[in-house]
Amino acid sequence: MNAPRRTPSRGGVRRGRDGADTRARIEAVALELFAGKGVAGTSVRDIAQGVGVSEGALYRHFASKEELARELxxxxxxxxxxxxxxxxxxxxxxxxxxxxxxxxxxxxxxxxxxxxxxxxxxxxxxxxxxxxxxxxxxxxxxxxxxxxxxxxxxxxxxxxxxxxxxxxxxxxxxxxxxxxxxxxxxxxxxxxxxxxxxxxxxxx
Structure with missing residues (x-):
């Protein structure tokens, strides 16, 4: 019996080295911004621009800014x-x-x-x-x-x-x-x- 084909996932956290690298960059930029401006004073756009990704790409790693702050x-x-x-x-x-x-x-x-x-x-x-x-x-x-x-x-x-x-x-x-x-x-x-x-x- 052949194993069932796996459907590529849509959304969710990216896997592989590129996804891990992006996540690490998001965390590093967010940490600098949160420390300097506070969580309330930092927007998702600020983080995304600092990393060089779209806001949508950031949301593929963290559901919200608050989740990112708590995880950090x-x-x-x-x-x-x-x-x-x-x-x-x-x-x-x-x-x-x-x-x-x-x-x-x-x-x-x-x-x-x-x-x-x-x-x-x-x-x-x-x-x-x-x-x-x-x-x-x-x-x-x-x-x-x-x-x-x-x-x-x-x-x-x-x-x-x-x-x-x-x-x-x-x-x-x-x-x-x-x-x-x-x-x-x-x-x-x-x-x-x-x-x-x-x-x-x-x-x-």
């Missing part, structure tokens, strides 16, 4: 959470774990400022859609690190928030030019501050 946030946020979990599992002690996490955050700011800004500025719009597991949730990944460092579970969330603040606030100052040079040059100082907070929180 969730995938990048999950990737960062997974890196934090990997550092937590790999590094031998608290100081080295915190130093590695801070270094990664600073490097992200320096090398992918649009991504850092997007995750920072738009987190409140998407956090409700983030899974609870630490491998996909930065806040939970940091809280897990805190608990494994001996911070009481009841205080892990607060301590994690303070630790994140030590990284995020310098990044905000750097965004507005109030801290000069790459943020990575401040990583050691930030890591020491975070370590002091976490060690202090573990004391009775």
């Amino acid at each position: 946030f969730l995938t990048r946020y999950a990737a960062l959470a997974a890196e934090i979990c990997a550092i937590d599992d790999r590094e031998p002690d608290l100081a080295s774990r915190l130093a590695a996490v801070v270094a990664r955050a600073c490097r992200l700011f320096d090398t992918e400022p649009a991504l850092f800004a997007y995750l920072l500025i738009h987190q409140h719009e998407h956090l409700g859609s983030v899974p609870e597991g630490p491998e996909e949730n930065v806040v939970e990944a940091v809280a897990r690190l805190m608990r494994r460092a001996g911070v009481p579970a009841a205080r892990a969330g607060l301590v994690g928030a303070m630790a994140l603040g030590c990284v995020v606030q310098p990044a905000v100052f750097a965004l507005y030019g109030r801290i000069e040079g790459p943020l990575s040059t401040q990583a050691d100082a930030i890591a020491r501050a975070v370590t002091a907070i976490v060690e202090g929180a573990g004391k009775p």
